[in-house]
Structure formats: structure tokens, C-alpha cells
Amino acid sequence: MECQRLSLPPLTAPGEVVTFYSYKGGTGRTMALSNIAVLLARRENASVPVLMLDWDMEAPGLHHYFEQHEERPGVLEFFEACRQQLERFRLEPASRHADDQALARRVLDAIDWQQYVVRVDEGSPLYLMRAGRFDASYSERLAQMRWDQLFDACPALFRCFADTLAAHFRYVLVDSRTGRTESAGICTTLLPKKLVVVFTPNRQSLEGVDALVTRAIEYRRSHEDEQRPLLVYPLPSRIEMGDGAQRAEWRRGDAQKSIAGFQPMFERLLRVSYGLPQISLDSYFDEVQLQQTKTFAYGEQLAVRIDQGGDRFSLTRTFEAFLHWLTGGYFPWQSSREIHLLAAINEARNALLLEPGRAVALPLARDLGRLGELYRKDGRTAQALDALRQSVEIRVRMLGEEHVDTLAAKSGMARLLRQLGKLDEARFLDEDVVSTRARLQGSEHPDTLAAKACLAQTLVLQHDHVGALHLQDAVLASYTQLLGSEHPLTLAAMDSRALTLLQMDRLPQAQALLDTVVTARTRLFGAEHGDTLHSKLALAQIVVRQGDFEGARQLLDAVLQVQERRLGPDHAATLATRDRLAEVLAGQGDWAGARLLHENQVAARERTLGLDHPETLMSQRKLAEALLRRGDLTAARSVQEQVLEVHARLLGEDHLDTLHSKKQLAGTLQQQGENEAARLLEDAVLSGSDRLLNGRTGGAPRAQEESMLNGARRLQETILAARATEPGTLEGMIGMLQSMIEREQYHQAGELVEHLKPCLLRPGVPGKLRKRGMAQLKRMYKLQGDLPALLALQEDEVLALEGALSEARIEQR
Secondary structure, X not given: OOOOOOOOOOOOOOOEEEEEEOOOOOOOHXXXXXXXXXXXXXXXXXXXXXXXXXXXXXXXXXXXXXXXXXXXXXXXXXXXXHHHHHHHHHOOOHHHHOOHHHHHHHHHHOOOHHHHOEEEEOOOOEEEEOOOOOOOOHHHHHXXXXXXXXXXXXXXXXXXXXXXXXXXXXXXXXXXXXOOOHHHHHHHHHOOOEEEEEEOOOHHHHHHHHHHHHHHHXXXXXXXXXXXXOEEEEEEOOEOOOOHHHHHHHHHOEHHHOEOOHHHHHHHHHHHHXXXXXXXXXXXXXXXXXXXXXXXXXXXXXXXXXXXOOOOOOHHHHHHXXXXXXXXXXXOOOOHHHXXXXXXXXHHHHHHHHOXXXXXXXXXXXXXXXXXXXXXXXXXXHHHHHHHHHHHHHHHHHHOOOOHHHHHHHHHHHHHHHHHOOHHHHHHHHHHHHHHHHHHHOOOOHHHHHHHHHHHHHHHHOOOHHHHHHHHHHHHHHHHHHHOOOOHHHHHHHHHHHHHHHHOOOHHHHHHHHHHHHHHHHHHOOOOOHHHHHHHHHHHHHHHHOOOHHHHHHHHHHHHHHHHHHOOOOOHHHHHHHHHHHHHHHHHOOHHHHHHHHHHHHHHHHHHOOOOOHHHHHHHHHHHHHXXXXXXXXXXXXXXXXXXXXXXXXXXXXXXXHHHHHHHHHHHHHHOOOHHHHHHHHHHHHHHHHHHHHOOOOOOOHHHHHHHHHHHHHHHHHHHHHXXXXXXXXXXXXXXXXHHHHOOOHHHHHHHHHHHHHHHOOOOOOHHHHHHHHHHHHHHHHHHOOHHHHHHHHHHHHHHHHHHHHHHHHHHO
């Protein structure tokens, strides 16, 4: 191919730099980059300019995929020229290049970068900047290239170089060096907007990738000049499709074989790196795994040029699926279903601008409803609410308030509002749907019965149990008459009714219903069906409330075994059941069994959520309690100190969770006889609570703020009550009560009065202190208008004074 200088016009909008990195060689990284480059260059009628950079200079090979064997300058020669320019500019006065970015621009403007680029496909705008000219001096020149010195001389050089290329190419794909090298660091931290991590499923590859990604993201986050997002996309490669068992082990993990699993590893890594509460890569890795194929195991063949059929077994199909995430602006934790819905919604919105009408608007409303439901299940409630509101508005406008599709959309909205705790809004929608369906479809229609069941759920959450039970009785009677006593809908209605009875403390009736449901579901669906397990969990809750811990233990143990086998030991449902079982064992006094379960919980949550996640910390707290009950104070203290360190580091010294951790650790120190250290911790809790009560909680919602303040007060009251015989402590409690009364915090003041009253009435309290405290108690009772309590206090005060006088006479004798 002719070697000539290119002239590439700038784009209207900058493109993006994507680095392909692997910790070890042999992953197929260069092969993957080459295939993806070809696919990208074919887009938009083969008009998308794509540049490939071969930065794997110690083992260059990208040029082989495109038959570029002619010697020509590349990346190495380009940066040799940069080094020469920097040496020349260094001789100028410092004022000429005081600004680091301006210096980088001067260097790049002085070099004609386009002479280092060659076109490699005459059918599409696909270009290559090879590693360099492989002459006799190449190895020596590469060894003399000190990337660290180049960076020190001009830190902005690599970032500005990436910006320059992105101004002319929609995609710049960088083939990075492997391992932990200086050039790999440049490629992964300084150049890209996106980082594709190619790996094979083995321990050394996964451990290396974990460390590299953590380092790259931390660099971007911690360096002031590099505050740019870095999006990471894992790309498993050379996956043997014929061995399903091993494929599952290395993807999901196998604790018995000490295989962590690459999906849990990346879920943890991305969740921690981006500060997300929980993510799932299920959908992503269902679609994105580069399979090992014999056809492309030899030579430098491009699968997308040979295998263009694109069936689900082809590499081409996998590369195209990967590009949905990489180029669509989506994160790996977004599901393929979400991506397709977002694309359809965007297309419909554009079409609606050109041709408004039902033919476009109604499919848009349908997809918005589906997207809202998807977000609701994922816990992304704000996005769900926005999508569902739009869906309802479009249907009301196009179909009217009473169309069945509009009513279905309203029910979906009510379900989300119920989940958000907006119960009045949910009830309004539920009642509207019930009345409309009953009028149009009849009170016995399945849709009407389903709407009544939804309204009953809302009423339960509003504590209108009588109203909910009335609706549930009607729904159950209709289902029984229409469908029979063992139809799935009838059993679901019985299950809901039992849960309402449970909330009303009508435990025998609730247990009788759930016994029936469990028996029927076991017969119809099987003992391990999800609905059967759900009913068993509810039944265990009722049984333990009635004091039958052994019965609850058997039920929960059976459910846990099924979930561990079918869902895995780290599944959210498995973890929830294990927590419940541990509570039952603790109720039985089986602290050894509870300790074992909590240790498993801690290990599972550390694997899936990370060491610093709130749920992991809560499991550690429960483990510490079990250790204390077993008398293992040293182990309990170690766990509590770890929890306290994380809380203090992440939340601050005065956060309520940190204060609770200090209080719990102080209790353990007291049991170990370290009273002075325990008191210092308790003093820190008291002062931290004071700051929390007198300060602000950082713009938290009102309900959350009140909960935190109440928690801080309870902590103070607990500590002060335990020190109640000390005059200084009593004085502090009296001052706290006075402050609450002046702030009109009567509910909290009433709780403190109950702690303070018996302390003031104890023998040995100094007279002036008791008098001052009694004055505040009487003030509180008067403000509440509680005359009986005031009279009782006065009588108690007289008795206490008589007791004090008697003691004084005895002492005089």
C-alpha cells in the first residue's frame, strides 16, 4: 500500500480514546481490538474514521492483521520527536512555557503527527499508527525511551496527544503493553476515556487486572489535573464453550475450589470504584464472552471479515454485542434489555417529532412502562418514577383515563409509589383503578380482583388492617368460587391474607392459612419452588412469634439448603434467610451456631459487596455479638475495632453509626476490665452526640434527620443512665432535659424524664442537684398537663426527703 502523508479534517465533535489492556499475554487482546476496529469503521455507510495505535512496542503485532509490513515511523518515532522538541524548548526562558498544557500544545504543533499514520483499508476509513520502524536500531531506541522522564518534562503531553487524535478520529483504539510497565500506565491512566480489560479466566490474570483497574481509577480520582471519568469494560476471552461446568465455575466462582469468579470480582471492583450501592453484570456477561475457536486460533485472521453471518455462535455476534455497551454510552451494569428499551424510546421520540400520532406514541408509552418497571425492580426508583409518569401521561392523552391500558399503567405507578412509601398517592391511584374496573369490567373480573389485591397491600402499609382484610376476604372468596381452592391465584390471595393477619397479631389464624398454602404449593409446584419457599419463610416468621424456635429453625434450615444449592451461597435471598436463621439460633441460645452463620455472612458479603459496605459491617456487628455471648471477648473486640475503623474513615467521627460502634466497643472493653479506655470511648460518644444534636446532618431528608437525632439522644441517655450515681452525670442529664424543653422537643424530653426520675430519687443525691432536677421534671409534667404524674412525683419527692432525713439522723447517732 502506498506510503503517503494523510490530510484528515477535524470532526465536528471530538471522538474518544479507548485502551485495550491485558495483564498477561495470550489473551487475544490485539485480535479483539482489530476486529472491533473493522466493525466500527464500517458504521454509518463506512464513514466513521477509526485509528489504531500499537503501543505494545516490546511485542508489536497489530500491523500483521492488516498486512502492513512496510517499514515506516510510528509511535516510538513520534515520541522521539516530542522529546527533541522538549529539549529545544527547555533552552528557552521559563516564561515561554510556564503553562504545562501550553507547552504540550507547542510540542504537538511542531510535529506533523499525520505522517506517522497509514490507511489500512480502502473500503473504510480505518487507520493505523504502528509501533515504530523495525530497523536494526529499534530495540536500542526503545530502551532509551524513558517514558517517566518524558512525563516529568511535560505531564500534559500524553493527555493533549490523546485530545489531538480524538479531534480527527471518532474512535482511537490503543493496543497497550501488558503487565505493570510505564507504557502500560500511560495507556491505561493518561490516554483513555474508556478502558477495555481483556482477560482469560485464571488467577494471575484476574489478580493483575484487579490491581491495574483500581490503580487507574484511583489515579484519575486523586490527581487534580486528571479529573476525567474512566469507564471500564471487562472482556473475557478464550472462553471454552464446550465445558459448561468450568465456564460457570470461573464466571460465578466456586468457594470449595478457591475460585473467586470473574463476575463477582468485577461487580465488587466496579461497585467500589464508582461508589455504587449494588450492581449486577449478569446481562453483560451473558452476552460478552469471546469464545475460543479453532478457526481463528492460528495466524492473524479477522473474524468479522470471514464470519459475517452473525449467528449467536459467532465471534462477530459477540463483538457486536460488546459494542452495544462500549459505543452506546452505557455502563456494563446496564442490562441488554435496558439498552434496547432506551434505544427504542430514543428512536420513538425522534419519530414523534416528525410524525405525531398514536402509531408512534403508544409504542413509546409501552416501552416507557417497561423501562419504568425494569428500573423499579433494580431499585432505581427516581428513574422508574419518571418513566412511569411519562407512560401514564401519554396513555391518558391518547387513550383516555378509563382505557384498560391506562388503568394498567396507573397500577404500575401505584406499585412504585407504594414501594417509595408515598402511600396516599398510591391509595388514590389504586382506588381509582378499582372503581373504574369494577364499573367497566365487573367486580368479579380478574383485573378488578387484582386491583383490589393491590389496594389491600397499600392499606396494610397504612396500617388499615381491617380495611385490607375486608378486601382480601372478598378477593379470596371470588377466586375460590371462580377458580377453585388450589388455583395459584387463590393460593396467592390466601398468602396475602395470612400476612395481614400476622400484622394484626392473629397468629393462629395466620399459621392455619399458611400451613394450607405451603401444603398446596408443595403439591402443585414442588417443595423447592420459589413460591413454596416464600410461604415457608412467612410461616417461619409466624412460628417464631409464637415461641416455637425449633419449628422456625427447621423451616429456615430447609429453605436455606435449597437456596444455597439453587441460587448459590452469596445470593441476596440466601443471605437474607441465613440472617433470619442466625436470629432464631440466637433466640434458642445456640450462640455457637449463630456465630458460624454470621462468619459465613461476613465472608459472603465481603466477597460480593466489599469490606466497607454497610451490610458487611452489619454482619460483622452481629458476629461480634455472637462472639461476646460465647465469651470470646478478644475476637469480638477485634471485629468491633475493624468496624469502628471503617465507620470513622468513611462516615466521620460524629456519624451516628460511628458513635454506635464506639459505644459497643466500650462495652467490650468494660468486660475486659479496661474501664479507663471504655470511659474515654463513652466520653467521645457523649461529645460526638452533642455535636450531632447541636449541628446539622448535611441536608438529609427530614425523617432521616429526626431518626439520627433520636438515635444520638438514646445513646446519650443510655450512657448517662449507667453513670447516674455520679453528680456530674446527673447534672448533664438535667441540662439536657432543660435544653429539650426549651426547644419544645417534648417527645424526647418525656423519654429522658423516665430515665432521670429514678436517678434523682436515689439516696445520696446532693440536695441542690435533686431540687434542680425535680424542678425540671415538674416543669415537664405541667407543660404536658399530666396532673397525676405531677402529684405522684411530689409524693415520691417527699418520701425521698424523709429517707434522706432518716439517714442523716442515723449518721448523727
